[in-house]
Amino acid sequence: MGINWQFIADSLPLYLEAAWTTLKLGFWGILFSLIIGLICSIVLYFKVKVLKSIVQAYIELSRNTPLLIQLFFLYFGLTKLGITLNENACAIIGLSFLGGSYMAEAYRSGLEAISKIQIESGLSIGLNKAQFVRYVIFPQAFSVSIPLLGANCIFLLKETSIVGAIAVVDLMNVTKDLIGMYYQTFEALSMLVAVYLLIILPLSLLLTWLERKVRYAEFGN
Amino acid sequence: MQSLGISVLFKGMNMQRLFDGLLVTARIAFISIVIGSLLGIVLGVIWTSKSKWIRSFCRIYLEVFRIIPILVWLFIMYFGVTTALNLHISGEITSIIVFTLWGAAEMGDIVRGALESLPKHQIESGKAIGLSFLGLYRYILIPQAIRRMLPGAINLATRMVKTTSLVVLIGVIDVIKVGQQIIELSRLEVPTASFWVYGFIFILYFIICYPLSMLSKRLENKWNG
8 A cells, every 4th residue: 555645745735724724723722721821810819709719610610521512512502592603713712711721720830839938028028019920929930830831732732633523624624524535544644643743743842941941930949 | 492492401312312422421431541540550660660761662652642632543543543454443442442542641651750759768668678579569659659649640530531522523422422413303393402402511521520620639638738
């Protein structure tokens, strides 16, 4: 069984386009999850009344249900109640909904790692709240949470493989179509794996490097 | 009509069918968690070996599952391996194989982490009182490691249960597929069926996973404190 190079060359544009979709969805999903996570973790850290229980409920709900069913609910379920979203919007909302809680946990682990001494020193030299967050809490918490944040980014990029199930023309969707139409299973699957590796491997290496770079906050414990 | 949508869940055999579908999901998850954990423990023990080759082999095995999405693995097994070897395996068996291999890799990493975090003198004392290799693991290392790895292992189990939802995409008749069939059937009578059925499955998964993640959190707090 030889490899059908012609087929690979022919379907390359399809894969590139799909990879672009995956990257775009991943980018927005990650961006929104970072923002949602930050807001949630601040609410939890400063124990804001009422909001705190809402955030906790959200985190438990999103962590303990599969993305696939979240997407189905958004895409097929809500339409019936008159809320119609296109598939890309659904994918981004789904990814942010799932990612937000993971990111919140990552930030929280950073916030909790700040030692008491640091907080007390910050307060005793008379920083106001904004300065305190900006100069004492944020840089330390951020450096501690980087590895987890990075792991979550990779996790979310991988999770984008699921959005093909709601008609987004992503890598999985293209592969499934090609296998169904031409039976070039080996070629289609190899390209699928190759594209995922091309996307995720460099990111993974970059994050390992970044992790070493930001390991400056391990003092005061 | 809107308020009657929920009735689709209770009509005829629908509830029964959804639970039958859930059973398929649960069976896949249960079998792969059990076999995966057992293989993972063995892998974790092997992983602590001093040989550089064995360590990097285990590392690569884990990274292969961490970098390539599980859905891609399901596709490779279901479409790729079956065509290449001219085999006919059902979607369910395929899923069990993929989830077991993935579970073993992640579990191996958890076990390795737990074993390596044990204080060195525990191993040395064990050797000093003349325990054999198996005795060392049986009486000293495994009992202590279990405490350290249990929260992580339970977390892994929740992740695996959640991920079993993907099996519908390679044609296994699981709870989601049954839900889709019910929605198709009642399309004319109950237009809002998809909202209720998917909402119900959403809650079902939550009911299964939430106690598990609570347990893991509680164990972590208890044993850290």
